[in-house]
Amino acid sequence: MPELTEGTTFRDEDWYGEEIIDRRFVDCEFHRVDLTEALTRGAVFTGCTFGNVSFNASRHVDSAFTRCVFRRCNLFEAEFTGCKLVGSTFTECDLRPLVVDGGDWSFVALPGADLRGVRVTALRMREADLTGADLTGATVTGVDLSGASLHGVRLVRADLRGSDLTALDPTRVERTGAILDVEQAMVIAQTLGFELG
Incomplete structure (x- = not known):
């Protein structure tokens, strides 16, 4: 024991x-x-x-x-x-520079956190509170952000490929230069009301 x-x-x-x-x-x-x-x-x-x-x-x-x-x-x-x-x-x-690989950070509260340039991969962050967090230049790949609070998040030049962004309202975040994969781009387009043909 x-x-x-x-x-x-x-x-x-x-x-x-x-x-x-x-x-x-x-x-x-x-x-x-x-x-x-x-x-x-x-x-x-x-x-x-x-x-x-x-x-x-x-x-x-x-x-x-x-x-x-x-x-x-x-x-x-x-x-x-x-x-x-x-x-x-x-x-x-x-919290910089921080490296997180795998695990479960669901329901973690990081409001307003300075997370510029952190590396977070293959992590579960369901319903995490990232309100107003700064993820400029961060690597956030393969992360489950379903149900997360993402209002006011800075995602400038962040690599978001493979992450669940279903909770993201692209009109309420800073996103210049953020990197997405094709599937994520389709989800966000549908969120904004576009019909894909």
Whole structure:
């Protein structure tokens, strides 16, 4: 059984380069913890709060951060592979450059997030809140954005090929130079009322 830590508060701790393997944290708080270059693998964080935590160059593999709160955290060059972040929220976080490959980030709240140039591939982001987020120059390919809140999103020069854009109203986003595949272009044309022949 994974080691369980419940209801604990961690403050001003140095976890630089730590390997957090197959551990569970439930309702824990992390404040000013240094997780720079740390690795989580198979770790589970449920209902945890991260405040002013440094995730710089950290790597997360097959880990879960469900219903977690991230406030003023730094995720510079952080990588998430096959991770589950369902229902988590990010507020005033530095998220660039971020790499996310696979996993489930459904119901994640990233309103107004600066996501310029991030790389997000093969990810489920159903009903995620990306209201007003800036995805300028981002790679968002093969991402399930069905039901997502995309009002006011900046998609300038973003690569969106293979992503589900059925929730996108192209008249309410900035989209100059955004890259689509043919199937997506047809869906958006139909959204705008065009009949394809």
